[in-house]
Amino acid sequence: MTKHFYSLKKLPLFAAISAVILIAGIVLYALFGFNVETCAGKDFSVTYDAVISIAEGGDRVEEVCESTFDSLGISYESKTEISSDLDNASLAENGDYTVTYTFAEDVSNETLASAKETVESTLTSEFAGSDVYIAVHEVDAGARFYEPVWRGAVALAVAAIVVLVYIGFRFGWGRTLTGLVLVVHDVLLTLALLAITRIPVAPFAPLAFAAAAVVISLIVWLVQCMKMRETFKDPAFRTMDAEEAVSECCKASNKTTGYVIAALAVVFIVLGAVAAPGVRAFFLPLLLPLAVSAYSSLVLGPIVYLPMKRMDDRSSAKKARYVGKKKAEQAEE
């Protein structure tokens, strides 16, 4: 008997792999949560007036700040470029400029106070007559607006259901059911891997990655469905059992699915590599849901689909044998 890669006997193995990743992810999430980057921290903001800016001392302000931080052995997490202060009523520039460095919460107030003194004295001695003001602010985690998030989640859930129903009508309900299993599997596995890999993300990014997992998973499964439908039309497949048919079919469909996954991977990598840091932080982690979708549609999907294929085949065979009551009675007569 020929052994096929896509066999129901392998289902427990792949289910176990997913379960292990899922359990590890749940445990790590329960212990540490996702590696979410909040806005909380300490802002070291230096405000200076036209005396310094006219002397083109903006760069010097940053140099002084950064060398002071180095000498104190502290490093900032982010820097807000020099921005102009505005008049409250007219929004016109009032001549003052501010540069802000954000530090982690664990940097001590004493160290920042010392940095403040050093920077202040250096700048006032270098730029006579200038007005330099330095403040250290404690910033709480920003407010989270939940409405766009839950509406986005509902939107994608509705869209996913519509797509699965469409797959049902076009390719059969067995593939819809498989698609549903894969979408749920991919979302959970993506979140688990996000918890395991500790990739630093923005507060609502885990939901964005879950949404990406839904979309990628649906696209890749749709491609599999299209290829399967086309291949199963071949009369040669009618005599094969489910395992053999799916294994033979996947030899061709996996290639197409692979191309689609490779195209998406190229897009994410190029965008991640070329685009600005904020954009990069979103695109490179998108490889995670893509990898999960690749695994589920190339490996898990066809195996999950096997029982549905058997049921479909049995139902098709029954339909083929059924000749109708009237015809049967006529034949008896």
Next chain:
Amino acid sequence: MGKVKSAIVLTLITIVIAVLCVVCFVPFPCDGNGLNYFNSILGIAEKDAELGGYLIGETDYVGGGYTAVLYPEGVISGRDYENDLSASSEEDQAEYAEKYSSYSNGAIYLEKETVLDGTEVSESFKENFSHSVEVLKERVERLHISSASVNVVDDYTVEVSLPASYEISGAAFDYLGRMGELTVSFGSDEESAEVIIPEARSGLTAEDYFKSISARTSAGVSYVIFNMTDEGRAAIAEATDGATSSYLYFYVGDEPLITLTVSEQIDQSSLYISGSYDKQSSELVATILDTARTSGSEEGLSLSVGTLRRDHAAYGDSAQWMLYIALGVVLLASLVYFFVRYSRLGFAHLYTMLVYLIAMTLCIWAIDFLTLGVGSVLAVLFGAVTLSVSDAMAYEYARKEYATGKTMTFAVKSGYKKCFFHIFDLHIVLAAVGFITYFIALTELSVFAFTLGIGMFFAGVCSLAVNRFCWYIMMPFAKDKAKFCRFKREEVEEDD
């Protein structure tokens, strides 16, 4: 199609595409001195503030937005304290310093009489401040402003950021901080006006008079709409009975937000006020009034704007160009693949891709709520990838058909027939995801979703119609049609 006809059609199409490409993507000076400049459609399309390309006035682009620090009464910034102290006379300095207590390492100063209870911040101040912050967050959330943020800084100040694309940021900072009860007064002037809502000693609140306060824009006119309860309707009808030239004042706390001229009795369940509102300002005023209706109280602690600064784009000033470069690299990679694999048939794909990009650029420019941002560029790119995959699929099917021995014309026809539903399914599913998500989601996601929806529509049309048509008119020029597409016949082993 004959060679001559093909040449004419191809030339015309090439000219149209070239002109549209220039109009859409290439800015250039119109005269030698550089005073007159032709700006491309891509250049004038509204950019997302986070990408650093929001247009202010006619020519100035600024990214990012504005950040204001709002201070409650009794709290001042360290800088204001130092400035006030140094501006005071020597004898007043000690008195001034005695009035305030330093907080958070001197970042802010708290007025002892208003804020402190002994040496600690009073519980009532903490409670009122926390309530004000909650109301402020609710207001910002209800306005659905993309990339707006609210942070509590130094425990007792609030930092609010709004994008440059929100055109009424200055007024918004002022309005967002207004706290207190919603009251309505009626009279001939502000000083003599009497409070009619809520009625004195009635024990009722604004919620008992108004069901909701919302905003609506239709046919270019924006309204603030007061939906009144029976009590509200009766109170206003009774007050305005016989009025000829009086005013209704809608207050939040001590500040009037709307002044409505009344020349006759108002007796209706819904009150529409248009004034000089636009969409953003009507939504802002309605949100402030409605949150004051539901959450306002006499103890509301108003927050006033202290410092205000302009922020740089969140993704950096060069993010827009970096994104264009990324888009260019992906498109170039796609073209290289097509030219290498399908030889001169790559031109058909190139024309198709250009038509798709021109259509998308025109849509983003023409459709009001679409802006050029990370979401929309991503959606355009996603459409371009789908278009490339569809074109490749069509070419591969045609290649297979040709390999079996069919003529080129029949192979193309048969190939497209076989892959039509694959391409249709792919595009219809993604367009459905886009449009459904657009109707439910908010802010950036809805922009991405809508762009994805129209992107899929154009990608589908381009792949099934434009690409095939380009192939059809380019083919007659090739002496060897198989070589033109780099197609080969299947090699059949001959029997001896």
